[in-house]
Amino acid sequence: MQQADICLLLEGTYPYVRGGVSSWVHQLISGLPHYRFYLVFIGGTRQSYAGQHYQLPDNVVGLETHFIMEPRQFSPPRARLGKAKAFAMWQQVLARFNQSEQALTPQQLQQLLDELGQRHGLSYEDFLYSEHSWQILVELYLSRAENQSFVDFFWTFRNIYSPLFSLVQIANKVPAARMLHSISTGYAGFLGALLKQRLGVPYLLSEHGIYTKERKIDLTQASWIQDRHFALDTSIHKKMENTRKTWISFFEQQGKTAYQSADRITALYQGNRERQISDGAPADKTEVIVNGINLQRFAQARQQRPAGVPKVAGLIGRVVPIKDIKTFIRAIRVAVNSEPELQGWIIGPTEEDPAYVKECELLIHSLSLQQHVKFLGMQNVAEILPQLGVCMLTSISEAQPLVLLEAMAAGVPCIATDVGSCREIIYGMQRADQALGACGYIIGIANPNQASTALLKTLTDDDNWRRMSEAGYARVQQYYQEQFMFERFNQLYETLTTWQA
Incomplete structure (x- = not known):
């Protein structure tokens, strides 16, 4: 060798x-x-x-x-x-x-x-x-x-x-x-x-x-x-x-x-x-x-964006606890009350933590979301992004998620928790970057109500959706x-x- x-x-x-x-x-x-x-x-x-x-x-x-x-x-x-x-x-x-x-x-x-x-x-x-x-x-x-x-x-x-x-x-x-x-x-x-x-x-x-x-x-x-704590330790600050x-x-x-x-x-x-x-x-x-990311890989996806905003929220990632898939599911439940056609797609591998996947499936059933939330498994990201109205990330920990950059390259607005570099990806790093505009919304961790509000604001305002789409593409083109x-x-x-x- x-x-x-x-x-x-x-x-x-x-x-x-x-x-x-x-x-x-x-x-x-x-x-x-x-x-x-x-x-x-x-x-x-x-x-x-x-x-x-x-x-x-x-x-x-x-x-x-x-x-x-x-x-x-x-x-x-x-x-x-x-x-x-x-x-x-x-x-x-x-x-x-x-x-x-x-x-x-x-x-x-x-x-x-x-x-x-x-x-x-x-x-x-x-x-x-x-x-x-x-x-x-x-x-x-x-x-x-x-x-x-x-x-x-x-x-x-x-x-x-x-x-x-x-x-x-x-x-x-x-x-x-x-x-x-x-x-x-x-x-x-x-x-x-x-x-x-x-x-x-x-x-x-x-x-x-x-x-x-x-x-x-x-x-x-x-x-x-x-x-486990010592039996005689009655302190509330164990x-x-x-x-x-x-x-x-x-x-x-x-x-x-x-x-x-x-x-x-x-x-x-x-x-x-x-x-x-x-x-x-x-x-x-x-x-x-x-x-x-390779912008050219997502050029066709950007061209294939439909004229209307798809009523689909996609979470692209591994189905594991650190991605907090349950908050995504609960956010869909709240948003469906106002937008009955809304779909929530969970796109990513499920083999890493089967027990957590089962918990998510039970939550979907308990919230009567079988017709609204789907596990799609691994997909070609460039092919599925044009079908999404928004890319959503509900993780409790991230660094600099590639999936957000990929969504932005395809012209898809993003919603993400305030972890890692998500805030600077969505709102910009410094003044010149921020001047490009927001390409989505930042939400709190484990906050399905806030997530659903951002979801509805993204999918129900076509003009705002297009502004965020263009801002995201411009940011990736210049910095990522x-x-x-x-x-x-x-x-x-x-x-x-x-x-x-």
């Missing part, structure tokens, strides 16, 4: 998940054909992924796939002491993960590479069964979680730190490339830090959403974590359940270590850049590179074309690979 120019580190996205970040990755690889890419995909368990959804471009020279939450094969349990030196290193690493104020040092990353999972160091069996490991576990419990169930703490400890053994194993085998590019912090970003330490090549870190923030949202909503805090500290440390290891860090908009800095990214490493994005990343790649040369 020929050496890659860029080793892309991908967590839970391309090429096994459709849409969103995956679409962006495919766009980036295809748009820079003069670079050779090697892909390292990290997922939880293989059951979570149905298969490969993208045909890899010709400039992808290799793909390796790892599932770091899969059960590991190891020898039967037996009594063992463990190596004191290796566990002294491990205790220092755990202290960083449980405090997360400071990133792991290069020396600690090297020690992980040299010793974690190794028989001469800290083997996985020693992590599971040794006396030293038990002592460290008990000390952590007594110092941080003595009012929590020990059984809960025990399994949380194992579940959190077991994947580190897999990441180190991966890092020690990934072939050399001229530079690294991780598309998130988290496990992929931490792998980037390990590879940077091992290979000594430049490391670029790009974030769409802020990974640590999104994991905090997930953990806050997680039903698998039971909020602290966050320790399991959640432990996971959050873990992800915070992964992010901080990735930020410190990276040579350059990109965000999609200024708000996320500021969040990166507050989370530990050195300000002088950071910059903003906005998303871009993919060629602008390709030029910025090409410049970054050239700079970083020149450092290595």
